[in-house]
Amino acid sequence: MTMAGSDSMAHAWTIKRLFYKRVSRYWKEQRRVWGTVVDWVVFCYLLFPLLIAGVVYAGWWADPPAWMAAAPLWAAQLPPMLLALGARLRTFAEDADVLFLQRSAWRRGLLTYGFAYTAAVLAVPVILIYALLLPFLIGVHGLQIPEVALLLVATWSVSLAGGLLRNRILGRFRGFRKVISIGAANVLLLLALLFPAFLTGGAQNAAWLGCTLCGVATASLLLRGKLRQDGDFASDVQLEHAAKLSSTAFLVRDAVARKPLIRLDKPLLFRRSQRLFRSTAPSVVLAEHALKWFLRQWMMMRYWFGFLSLGMFAVSQSPLFAQIALVLGIPLLVNMMVHNYPLNFTGEAFVRQFPWEDRDLRAAGERTRLLLVAPIAVVLGAVAGYDGFGLLGMTGGILFSAIYIWLVNNLTAAFGQLRAMRNS
Structure with missing residues (x-):
């Protein structure tokens, strides 16, 4: 490169261009950082609360709640x-x-x-x-x-x-x-x-x-x-x-290796290894252990209670048409969250040492999903029914939600079985 070419390139740089390059590089780095954790599933989890917030926001314009009027x-x-x-x-x-x-x-x-x-x-x-x-x-x-x-x-x-x-x-x-x-x-x-x-x-x-x-x-x-x-x-x-x-520090805050803590206290739920179901079928035993492990994990329970509390608040603050959408949509999100949970649970060292057949895994997943999603669906149906039609509506909402989540669970199991057959 000639000296004249070098001088022309140096003169081409201005304060504005230098600042623009630094800002552009910063946002590209941030996009790459967040791109490592945000996929379409995470985007759905982020989009649905925004939709719920939009419905609640519209309801505030039409009818401000009592706590807002008193503030x-x-x-x-x-x-x-x-x-x-x-x-x-x-x-x-x-x-x-x-x-x-x-x-x-x-x-x-x-x-x-x-x-x-x-x-x-x-x-x-x-x-x-x-x-x-x-x-x-x-x-x-x-x-x-x-x-x-x-x-x-x-x-x-x-x-x-x-x-x-x-x-x-x-x-x-x-x-x-x-x-x-x-x-x-x-x-x-x-x-x-x-x-x-x-x-x-x-x-x-x-x-x-x-x-x-x-x-x-x-x-x-x-x-x-x-x-x-x-x-x-x-x-x-x-x-x-x-x-x-x-942003990087926020995303990796829980990924830093820490010294394990010696826990001398018992878990809050299921402190003893008591049975939940009488059946000794392999699928039932696996579902029982998976459910107990889920309920003992504070992070999983935090997400579960988050869906329940956010859903109850959104349903109680929304008009009828939005309540129906929320009662149908929130259980689907919870179902997505726990869809692969029994399969992930089989990666635990204690469970991995036993042979499990594919039909037992599918049956355990179907039972676990139903037990984890059904309470949220039933509660949301009860809140929506009571808010719109009183005690009679609450009964109808409970029955509708129970039938709806049973159908969703069966369809999820059927699609999972078809996918497994296609992959095999």
């Missing part, structure tokens, strides 16, 4: 407070910048673009939070759209100023001074977001406007001071490393 206006500021306390300035600084970005104009340019990126990204969760709060702000407390917009902008500006203030504190202080400074900054942010909510009428709007102006002015002054000083470069690099690895 004061300042309660709406609790979710934005968490966002303000967690806001962070993204600078996309890298270790090599100390060697290759000697010109101050490049550093100031990257910081300016980082500030603009932080402001744009921070606006997304603020808009989402207040969009979810609209039934409470407009439907219950009667706020107008301009007032909600003013509240949104005030929260956004205060959160942005909080992110810059937190960045300056982390770059300048260490030890107890950092702890005290962060605590004082958090108190100021909470007061700025909470105080106007206790006012009424025109004073409240004036307070939100003043909060917005103070947030913008504070953010501008903090950014101006950061552009003029170079002493917090190492802190910026460290914060960027933490931001880039946050």
Whole structure:
């Protein structure tokens, strides 16, 4: 490569292009990280709660629940407070910048673009939070759209100023001074977001406007001071490393090898090896052990209770047509969750030492699925029936759910058998 070609490539790089490349690389890395754990099954588990939340949200507009009508206006500021306390300035600084970005104009340019990126990204969760709060702000407390917009902008500006203030504190202080400074900054942010909510009428709007102006002015002054000083470069690099690895750390938080704990206490359920079924058929014995192992695992029970509690809440807060969809859909998700569970259970060392025939595995899976899914289906059917038609409807809902989950379980077993025959 000639010297002229090298000079032209060097001149082709601009501050804007360098920042864009770093942001693009960051999001590609995040997509690859999340792509390792999110497939179509996980996507279904994530999509269905969103659909349930959408139905509940529509119900709040039509008929706000009693707890929402009794909540004061300042309660709406609790979710934005968490966002303000967690806001962070993204600078996309890298270790090599100390060697290759000697010109101050490049550093100031990257910081300016980082500030603009932080402001744009921070606006997304603020808009989402207040969009979810609209039934409470407009439907219950009667706020107008301009007032909600003013509240949104005030929260956004205060959160942005909080992110810059937190960045300056982390770059300048260490030890107890950092702890005290962060605590004082958090108190100021909470007061700025909470105080106007206790006012009424025109004073409240004036307070939100003043909060917005103070947030913008504070953010501008903090950014101006950061552009003029170079002493917090190492802190910026460290914060960027933490931001880039946050998703990976979240996903592998349970994958780190830990020393096994010696448990001297007994499990909460089935502390003794008592029998659940009288039959000694191999499929029944396998289903019995699989069910007991499931009920002794806190992680599996947490998912099970999560489906049950979320389903009961969604059904009780939804109109009739949505209740029918939820009663039909939630047991299908639970059925998907436990579909391969008996086969996975056979990988345990104790169970693997016994020979199991394919028909015993299929029969055990069918029994285990029915015992784990049927309670959720019956409870949801009872809640939907009682909410719409009283005690008679509850009885009909229980019968309908029992027949429905029995058919679903038989169809799942039939499809599993056809798949096994095709694979063989």
